Amino acid sequence: MHVFFVGAGPGDPNLITVKGQNLLREADLIVYAGSLVNPALLELAKKDAAIYNSATMTLDEVIEVMSAAAFENKCVVRLHTGDPSIYGAIQEQMDELKKKDIDYTVIPGVSSFLATAAALRQEYTLPGVSQTVIITRLEGRTPVPEKEALARLAQHNATMCIFLSVHMIEEVMAELQKGGYGPDTPAAVVKKASWPDQEIIRGTISTIAASVGAAGIGKTAMIVVGNCLASSYELSRLYAADFSHMYRDAK
Structure with a gap:
């Protein structure tokens, strides 16, 4: 059985x-x-x-x-x-x-937050930017523990992948700003990542809600927020010529 x-x-x-x-x-x-x-x-x-x-x-x-x-x-x-x-x-x-x-x-399977990163052609854990990915959702009909409220999690300024919340995106962005993300923090929404009708919208915490509303996206979408979506980051030490590890000596 x-x-x-x-x-x-x-x-x-x-x-x-x-x-x-x-x-x-x-x-x-x-x-x-x-x-x-x-x-x-x-x-x-x-x-x-x-x-x-x-x-x-x-x-x-x-x-x-x-x-x-x-x-x-x-x-x-x-x-x-x-x-x-x-x-x-x-x-x-x-x-x-x-x-x-x-x-x-x-x-196990490939999660939509990973397919979203692929659609965005984005690494979530950029050196010098963020080494933490928070997977969460906004409270709706299903409650969220008080300690995991979006505004509290936002205090870390980590990369955030927010499930099941695009229909409340204005509230999501308000909670993120309340928690400490600046209004110019990059944000993206990917609808139906990896599907033929995949759709990507980019903006900032202060602009993304209006763009998503104009596109009529209200479900089956992932919200990603964080400075990993900007272009400035440090190169990984893993492949640096002056960095040694068990497989390679520093040059």
Whole structure:
């Protein structure tokens, strides 16, 4: 009895891992996050595979469907967008399977915040600029611990990748400025990173909200804020001629 939680990647069907792709081909049952997973991935499924869209299901219904198939020793794939460890709500599913003595394996995927960096052609951790990436969201219907309020996190002036918040982008930018980011801090929004209809908007904390509003972007987008998006940074010491390490002597 086994269930495989598979990260589908950010959208491009070629960005799923080889292991995840192979499992999709073998699966007898697939339960996928229909609102976000690219349906092109389902074309990998066997003709007789049972396929469920979890967007219309409750937790109990998802567990019931997966458990029934697992008890029949069928290959069960729970397909999540991006990497399921980030805003994937998989912990509650794994815990319910554990109660039923059903084993499970998690197959990691490419997160949308990484696909966003690729779309922006950007390194988040530039020397002398930022060596920290904060992954977070603005409080909405799902609460955020008080210590993790956006304004508090903004005090670090690190690179920030903000999920699930583009529909509240004016409030996001206000909280970031409240926390210490200057109004001229670079910002970017990437809608549907890696999808054919990917869209990129660049600006600053003081201008990006208006641009995003004018573009009509209200969902399925990542907000990135930080000075890594500017052009000035130090070169890495890793490849510096005067820097030695276990593989190379300084020149």
